[in-house]
Amino acid sequence: MTRTDQDHLLSVENLRTTFDTDAGTLVAVDDVSFTVDEGETVCIVGESGSGKTVATESITRIVDEPPGRVEGTVRFRGQDLLEMTESELRDVRGNDIAHIFQNPQEAMNHCYTVGWQIVEAITVHEDVPREEAKARAIDLLDRVGIANASARFDDYPHEFSGGQKQRVMIAMALVGNPDLLIADEPTTALDVTVQAQILDLLAELQEEYGLGILFVTHDLGVVAEIADRVVVMYAGKVMERGNVMDIFDQPAHPYTQALLRCLPGKGNDAGGIPGSLPDPTDPPEGCRFASRCEHAVEACRTGTQPEDAEVGPDHYASCVYYHRGYDSSVVRDESLENDASSGGHGGELADD
Numbered sequence: 001m002t003r004t005d006q007d008h009l010l011s012v013e014n015l016r017t018t019f020d021t022d023a024g025t026l027v028a029v030d031d032v033s034f035t036v037d038e039g040e041t042v043c044i045v046g047e048s049g050s051g052k053t054v055a056t057e058s059i060t061r062i063v064d065e066p067p068g069r070v071e072g073t074v075r076f077r078g079q080d081l082l083e084m085t086e087s088e089l090r091d092v093r094g095n096d097i098a099h100i101f102q103n104p105q106e107a108m109n110h111c112y113t114v115g116w117q118i119v120e121a122i123t124v125h126e127d128v129p130r131e132e133a134k135a136r137a138i139d140l141l142d143r144v145g146i147a148n149a150s151a152r153f154d155d156y157p158h159e160f161s162g163g164q165k166q167r168v169m170i171a172m173a174l175v176g177n178p179d180l181l182i183a184d185e186p187t188t189a190l191d192v193t194v195q196a197q198i199l200d201l202l203a204e205l206q207e208e209y210g211l212g213i214l215f216v217t218h219d220l221g222v223v224a225e226i227a228d229r230v231v232v233m234y235a236g237k238v239m240e241r242g243n244v245m246d247i248f249d250q251p252a253h254p255y256t257q258a259l260l261r262c263l264p265g266k267g268n269d270a271g272g273i274p275g276s277l278p279d280p281t282d283p284p285e286g287c288r289f290a291s292r293c294e295h296a297v298e299a300c301r302t303g304t305q306p307e308d309a310e311v312g313p314d315h316y317a318s319c320v321y322y323h324r325g326y327d328s329s330v331v332r333d334e335s336l337e338n339d340a341s342s343g344g345h346g347g348e349l350a351d352d
């Protein structure tokens with residue numbers, strides 16, 4: 001049975017986000033489409049500057065408009081968020097869709113206790129007595145693994161470690177019982193052990209609440225660990241998307257392959273893909289990856305980004321070699337295929 005957009009928890013279609021700058025219009029996200037279902041984790045992966053953060057911030061329109069401008073369709077439970085008024089959107093944010101960010105330090109107010117801040121978040125969303133909100137805040141702190149939650153309620157943010165602060169941010173994100181959690185590099189600032197604990201916590205919460213999770217990361221090790229499906233972005237465009245096993249075992253797009261080769265022991269231990277991303281205020285014609293792609297031919301440098309081609313079940317790549325008249329075996333990399341995802345951590349892209 002084919003799913004319709006109404007069936008998906010989140011359906012993003014032809015999302016385009018631009019910013020007016022002194023240097024001209026910066027196209028951060030260009031014609032991006034993907035879906036997230038209930039209980040599913042979708043990872044958006046790409047180098048710094050690929051547009052992955054702006055794409056997720058465009059979903060709930062937390063980008064500054066102006067200078068930003070968000071176009072396309074973003075359906076959440078069938079309703080187009082881009083058609084909503086600001087007050088309707090405010091309802092969605094924090095209730096139905098919650099964000100957690102890379103740096104909890106910046107997201108917290110250091111003048112107030114952690115407990116006070118969670119109670120505030122609860123009472124903003126619901127008309128409940130403060131005592132009841134306090135009990136819920138303690139319960140949430142306990143739920144996200146803060147030991148002695150009732151004693152820690154009156155502690156200030158600086159009294160929490162980095163991992164504990166991220167747990168507190170997750171507790172705050174859960175205040176409105178969201179259906180979708182958008183997590184932007186939430187473990188990047190943490191050491192490997194704490195990172196693993198936070199990923200475990202998210203997996204537990206996902207199972208308990210059936211959360212859909214949209215997870216932004218540049219760390220392919222994290223992707224291998226948590227993703228059900230993967231969206232690979234480059235210079236504002238989706239280069240490849242598919243389920244996690246296909247992306248790791250049958251990477252179809254030269255950019256995905258280049259990312260995978262940066263993993264330890266995969267052939268590019270120097271780290272980083274040679275070359276740099278194109279200027280987002282003056283994107284090139286044709287495929288955005290052409291200037292760094294060893295397989296680029298003339299057709300890659302004219303027209304627009306190649307249409308998505310289906311390279312397997314629910315697996316798509318945007319590359320001319322999957323279109324009629326080309327031999328797709330040229331862009332397959334057998335050294336990467338079928339050797340299973342490397343798993344574990346340490347798969348960070350070098351330039352992020």
Ligand code: SF4
Pocket residue numbers: 253254255287288289290291293294295296297300306318319320321331
């Ligand atoms: S379209 Fe051309 S430049 Fe782009 S990934 Fe494919 S071969 Fe490389």
